Amino acid sequence: MNKISENNRLREKYPTFEVPSSLYNVIHVNRCSSMRELQLLIKHVQECTNFTIDTENEKSNGKLALIQIQSIPQQLPISIILVELAHLPSDNDKYNLIRELFMLIFRPDNKLYSWGDAARELQPAASYDLFMWPILATIINVQLHFPNWYMWARTRCESCSLSIHDEDNDTDNVNTQDICHQPSPYKPGEAWALQKAMVYAAQLFIDKSYTCSHWAAGLTSKNSTLSETRRNTMIHYALYDCFSTTYLVKPIFQQWTFDKLKNTSTTELFTSFEPLPVPTKITPPTQKNRIKNLNVQKLMKIFGCDESDLESVSDDDGDEIYLNQVIGPVNNNELAGEVKQLVAGGEDYELVAGGEDYELADEVNTEEVLATQDVQDINDDQQIESNEPAQYQRKSSYQRRSRSAKMRHNRKHARQQKKHRFDHQIRRKFYHRFKSFMIRRILRLYQIPFVHMKKDQDDVVVGLRNEDIRRQADHDLATTIFHRRSFYYYKNKYQW
Ligand SMILES: [Zn+2]
Structure with missing residues (x-):
């Protein structure tokens, strides 16, 4: 079944997840934002330590275009901030306020919840000089924690727990159609789609038909080439990816049963997060945590x-x-x-x-x-x-x-x-003015645990200890990291 018909099938089968609009304010951050709006927003995020974050890429070129940030405040309404990277103001004062906004949201000790690897998604935005990289706030990938919680919660569901025994024994006569919470459709270790997670855990539908859109085309009337209807549907989609992630945070990290989730209001799900313990079994402390x-x-x-x-x-x-x-x-x-x-x-x-x-x-x-x-x-x-x-x-x-x-x-x-120091290597093209010490410094900045580094014609060759580290480094280091533009950025930043 293709994605569109699967989306439609789920739409018909399950009620749509709705958050009353009185619970939230949508704030567009783009060149049309007023100073006053930005100042109020800064005031709001100063009081919050928990956020949910998500991003969207522009359909035509795959580039990061939108950053959605939902605040999780002590009291409603929440703010949901849509930062349009293709439409940032050129005005210095406004740009500085946006920078301040990011500094506050990404400050150390804050928690950022996301469905998927937000650090990786956000990395292209590092070049906008809006925040420091790497981000010092703790980024928690809710997606990684969902499978274990889901498995556990099924054992606590009265009607599901009865059938789990049969599933384990692989008996043929299990009629899973009657079960309120289906067994996971994924292989162990496979990532859950957010839409699936919402359907399986809460029997609620979220629309995924706008995942691929022209997110760089502008979401407000003053800067857009899109029709109003189109913009509204896209905004709705962008909000609900954040809302859905937030919806699952408390149940997962406070180990709620499905019943408790069902009987809890959205208001409670969306407010006053106490610091939630993150199960260490799933995410051992990484370099980023230790930092x-x-x-x-x-x-x-x-x-x-x-x-x-x-x-x-x-x-x-x-x-x-x-x-x-x-x-x-x-x-x-x-x-x-x-x-x-x-x-x-x-x-x-x-x-x-x-x-x-x-x-x-x-x-x-x-x-x-x-x-x-x-x-x-x-x-x-x-x-x-x-x-x-x-x-x-x-x-x-x-x-x-x-x-x-x-x-x-x-x-x-x-x-x-x-003999072995370049067995596991990654290569990046470099601009000729990069000196070795600069390259090393940038590698350290990105926490690449390199064993050795050398220049080989136009390439920087980075030797790493093993294949796992190599793969991670390859993922963490943008392909353009040592290009000309990057050279001027870091030259300016470090006064080389
Ligand atoms: Zn159940």
């Missing part, structure tokens, strides 16, 4: 600045609010641990101590994570040959060996490593 353990204020404390210094490290383009928002209680033990880690990182300590640039602090975040990772790697395979400083204090047999034995070991190991 958040070190925030700006902690850095300030580490380097003996007080709050009045915060302003002096921010640049002049409206980051002050962001920096103030970062402040949270600091635990001294935690801090001591971080100082140790920072010192272990060597050169980075000086970098921040002398630095006046907030961006540098961000960079240290990344470095710190990489340093931790490296210590781990060294312990894993005694690897020394690497681009990273190797001055970590290890209490291993390796250290107690004689100097010549160590050198022998190093040479032998280095030879072996050299």
